[in-house]
Amino acid sequence: MFDTAKTETKLELDGVTSGYGPIAIIKDLSLSIRKGEIFALMGKNGMGKTTLLKTILGLVSARSGEIQLDGRSIVGASPKALIKSGVGYAPQEQPLFTDLSIQDNLRLAIRSDRDLGAALEHVFTHFPFLRDRLAQQAGTLSGGEQKMLILSRALMLKPDLILIDEISEGLQPTVIAQIAKALQAEQAENGTTILLVEQNLNFALDVADRWAVLKLGEIDDSGIADADSRERVLEHLKI
């Protein structure tokens, strides 16, 4: 739950607008995420959640506004620069190189093979099944295993901030529980900040310290993840 000690800002968005072509998807959005917290960003389909993550990572250009990571502006920074500075990303769309092996998918997260052994050992602590299946083609994994591989790849560099896009989509509860455990362990052991984009209300509120609901590119509501959150968020997610 929310730790009042987590007061230092990790990621700050101030009046950010972004989108594709002439269409603005994110509109004048402001959001502050504290160091070491898990922040759940929820919303219905098409509300701009994925676009927001892509804007933070520099895959979609911010048209206006300011984005700061650890107090430094990252507007215009390349994904390469951001990942080098400690940002991990677990995408939702076409998230794996399905023709490559598990090991090669994981290797692509690091810059030098000298770091491979230590990075692999780190992800094996969360998902030990990967250890004996490194040579297996990623596309042959089950849906749940693929999601664990996507998260493992984002964790390879022990990032300070992880952007996670709908990791629980289509997964059975036991797999979701494993993923939740891994995220909480990263937060507790490494002080990792996590921005979790989700539609799975139970999973998101179970692991998050704070939450916000995105509606048509704007923050519609936000709060601390507590016993009352579920009903409030549910109201926003009703069709």
Next chain:
Amino acid sequence: MTLLLDIVTTAAILFIVSAGLLAIFGVLEIVNFAHGAWLTVGAYCAVVTGGLGLSPWLALPLAFVAGAVLGGVTERLIVRPLYSRPQDAILATWGLGIIIGQLITLGFGRDVQFTENLLSGTIHILGTDYSLYRLFALAAAVAIGLGFALLLEGTRLGLSARAVIMNQSLARALGLDTTRIRFVTFMIGTGLTALAGVLLTPLTSVDPTMGVAWLIGSFMLVMVAGSSFGALAVACLVFGGAQVLVSTFISPILGGITVAVLSALVLRISSKGFARV
């Protein structure tokens, strides 16, 4: 037996000539229509080394370096701004090919140039006397194929290039420097193509338009192969074999269009060609 050797060595020559084009097409998803010009640049490197009285073998590294450097400049100034407009890139590289051809004409004239053979003579193999140079070309094709396999499967650059081929958006999202990967790939592709130009010199006349004849065949083979070197090898063997058979038993003129016709037929049947190989 000579026919079999002709088939295999023709396939090898087609592979050598097309490999650079495939490397660029596979990673950059752009067809470098200046491919023929780079073959010509390489061949003229052999003319230059011959003119300077140097060993003809020195033309190989010279061509690779010259082709790669020119390729790097071309990628940075002409191709890079056109990645999102592949049709414009075709026009731009076609135009560049014409410019390179004209510059070569300015420098060396229109006349056919003669170069010293890298290897001459025959060797007795499989019960027949066969061109030593064509067998060397076969070995060169195998070396190039193995070199690419090693590069793609055994190095980080190769892994990154494969990632870019499979899913460029994801590669970028993971922080891979797709700009650098494309740049290096273009340089390798053009360097290799210029090197192929040197290897062609004992087999074809060297003049400023020599590359054009090879461009169409290479283009068709690459379209059939997709981004797979394995598929390219198979396409070269099948179509090169057909070319030799048609040339030998029907007509050398028809043999000259065999690769293009068969490629078009295969692509008509399956848009992926041999890409699953």
